[in-house]
Amino acid sequence: MANNKKNDAICAMEDDFAQWYTDVCRKAELMDYSGVKGFIIYRPYSYAMWEAIQQYMDKRFKETGxxxxYMPMLIPQSLLQKESDHVEGFAPECAIVTKGGLDNLEENLIIRPTSETLFCEHYAKVVNSYRDLPKLYNQWCSVVRWEKTTRPFLRGSEFLWQEGHTVHASEEEARAETLQMLEIYEETAKNLLAIPMVTGRKTEREKFAGAEITYTIEALMHDGKALQSGTSHYFGQGFAKAFDMKFLSKENKLEYVYQTSWGVSTRLLGAIIMVHGDNNGLVLPPRVAPIQVMIIPIQQQKDGVLDKAYELEQRLKAAGIKVKVDAGDKSPGWKFSEAEMRGIPLRLEIGPKDIANDACVIAKRNDGNKDTYSLDENLETTVKELLDTIHEEMYQKALKHRNENIRKANNYDEFKNIIETKGGYVKMMWCGDEACEVKIKEDTSATSRCIKEDEEPFGDVCPICGKPAKKVVYFAKAY
Amino acid sequence: MANNKKNDAICAMEDDFAQWYTDVCRKAELMDYSGVKGFIIYRPYSYAMWEAIQQYMDKRFKETGxxxxYMPMLIPQSLLQKESDHVEGFAPECAIVTKGGLDNLEENLIIRPTSETLFCEHYAKVVNSYRDLPKLYNQWCSVVRWEKTTRPFLRGSEFLWQEGHTVHASEEEARAETLQMLEIYEETAKNLLAIPMVTGRKTEREKFAGAEITYTIEALMHDGKALQSGTSHYFGQGFAKAFDMKFLSKENKLEYVYQTSWGVSTRLLGAIIMVHGDNNGLVLPPRVAPIQVMIIPIQQQKDGVLDKAYELEQRLKAAGIKVKVDAGDKSPGWKFSEAEMRGIPLRLEIGPKDIANDACVIAKRNDGNKDTYSLDENLETTVKELLDTIHEEMYQKALKHRNENIRKANNYDEFKNIIETKGGYVKMMWCGDEACEVKIKEDTSATSRCIKEDEEPFGDVCPICGKPAKKVVYFAKAY
Structure with a gap:
């Protein structure tokens, strides 16, 4: 999966994957550390990717109604405690404001770790009748969860995300919403990020604090670990009862609403890095790349070279392509490495010889292939087609990697062996008891990623306890 | 300025302007209160306006490079204290996190009241050479400033804003940036919000904590009070010295950077309400209106009426107009009031008679004028022209109101008389001494809004102290 060439600025992923990851985050200028552990600075390059994700998803959210x-950043401690499962899940991770202005506060305020409780309180006020339903709200914001071990984008004490919160008049509608949003997440991962996801339902142990059902999208990293990349929850009427969210139905009866929530975060940036990157740095899927084409002038001091570079920039820009000329006073070789490190999908080289031939050289970041292309009126189309080709190639490569790394275990020894020697997903039958999940985690550090309800059972006993098993579960070590 | 008709759901602005404002905020479903004082909920209707403002300005920011x-939400107390003027300005307003997870923190963390210190720390790290300059960064986020007296959108303990922070190699460039952003603010207010601004420089007393110069845009509300609506600061090298932000110049000398910051906030939503609203509710400038045209079917139970309404919705939507059909089971009269309360620029009525005539009635929210229009192929153009006309009419009306409410005072008695009986801006000569500003504030509660450096002096002594005066200053009572 790694390129043969090797950029000395970063560690090889085969030597130390964690170090490779951190090196890429720093050297590609994606982030910087701040003075507070777990609170990172999103530099322009990573933030522009987040903006591309926001733009794409926000459009899909609005199309679906x-x-x-925007809900407040601070939640009164008493409000967070209203739903018992929920508070139990989040209490250990809270950042607590105890002073405001020059005074000690009468009640502690929690920086939102998630906003279910705020949405519930609001919905309880503004929903009265079936006419007010459904309410389909979303917010883009940052949340704070105090973490002991942190890594850029993957696990931070603060991260950016969207959180959708909806209430419905019927169970059926709320369940359909939960699945619709899961589908939008899976589709976004595929069509925007070129990442194939494994989707399914979380076990009771792994589900969201307060949810009846949690669905997840899980991506597979280069190192064989899974990354939970988005979740969609069906709450039933649990929060509705705790927060007294009632409405008058068409039949004139007071009923509790049915509720969902769903979110993806800047973790997706971590997924992009670890699914597509190589030993020369980032490899960005074209549709999320802040710069899709970097034009690098060769012998730029020569007459007409820079002019031609800027002319091509204008042409591609006019065609809606994100393009930039690297006209800095560094050597072309240096610029090539820099463009590689930053994962820019296409590098366009233009020098005196190319100009004489009315041509340019275009190199693809994902596989290093390069070719000569005419500068005629087809150039814009060619570049667009190359970008689409790269997207498709990157998706297929990731899909192949994922498929090759889903393995079946018929017994526990097989399971342990695969987890230890190969990594990736291991699917196994499971009885449904939390005790068996816990044992697996203690023995191997792998966790259940999701229950695949659409997969045919390939056995009828749980290899851990020997009791009847009906469910196919995917396990993996995970971030 | 107020309409003759009167919606009973809200207080008349002549009776109690503050109550009218709160009523509009609530009844137009712009916001709701949360359980924490000063932290409001931005409901879909106000948030959609903020999104329109974001979209417009973000484009302008990016076009200008x-x-x-995204910087962290939390700032270590010691970092906030590094620049002395700055910390003095913000210390009394800080929300302080003292616990994280289950532990007391070693150092208190402040929820950002503004992010100068974070940008400075980052720039000090990443700027080394003139090649790294300028850095032109912006962030969209929320900030927290603990306020004693709060009002929706105007003054909150949390508000949404953008904060631009730039560093430059030369004083000239940084000064030009400060003025450029002021111009973008003024232009946005005019072309998006239909609000004419008074722009100028803040006095020493009123400038931003840590700035050398603060420029401001000030809007005039219906009640004759001014609203500071955006500011742009030139910092010189003050923060640069406190944070050691140095770079190697072209001449190979270590120099301090020159810095700016600039911001507008959700206060702009308050300005929209108080500049344009009337006794029937909101009056929205078309370019920021989440719904530009509300189609209201008349006798909607009759065959073909709803079909025609949806057909027109599709036509207008296809032409890029934000349009909605109100097909709820309420009377047309009720729907008319609701559309008025929400300030929807155009109301399109369509009933059986209209359909028979292949026509519709369109009413303008800003002046109540209505007319009959054919449903032929010109409808889309007609609607767009009407929207542009409304924008222009609203701007001209606000401009007239503002111009009529800028008055000149040649002595202090005149000044006090105007402030008390007429409100609005009063311009007066000023010596430059803070003592005179303080006296004016104590006597009249009016504050200096800005120094108009482009205005011809109309006297040569300060009416307060009798010392020489060279500057024309605009004073007003303000929010």
Missing amino acids: HENV | HENV
């Missing part, structure tokens, strides 16, 4: 809102 | 980033 959702509206954006 | 700025990039978005």
